[in-house]
Amino acid sequence: MKIIADSRGRLTAADLFPAHTAFDARKLPDGSIRLIELVEKPLPKARIVTRGGRKLLTNDRIVTLADTQQAMEEFP
Numbered sequence: 151m152k153i154i155a156d157s158r159g160r161l162t163a164a165d166l167f168p169a170h171t172a173f174d175a176r177k178l179p180d181g182s183i184r185l186i187e188l189v190e191k192p193l194p195k196a197r198i199v200t201r202g203g204r205k206l207l208t209n210d211r212i213v214t215l216a217d218t219q220q221a222m223e224e225f226p
Contacts, residue, residue: 153161161167172188194209 151163151166153163153166155161167173172190174186174188176184176186178184194211196207196209198205199208200206
């Protein structure tokens with residue numbers, strides 16, 4: 151399949167590139183271009199709950215010890 155970029159550098163091929171899909175593009179030393187579709191995990195939706203008279207945000211995801219350690223390492 152031959153694909154030609156328009157004057158703004160855009161490629162269109164509906165069967166290869168679905169709408170609103172992100173790709174990682176890399177130019178390889180041999181001159182070829184490699185496209186990798188980025189699969190993004192949907193973020194869990196938070197909701198407001200009232201506990202003990204206080205309003206809190208919560209979601210269905212369970213926070214593990216590894217999650218906590220990773221967050222602490224990323225904290226400046």
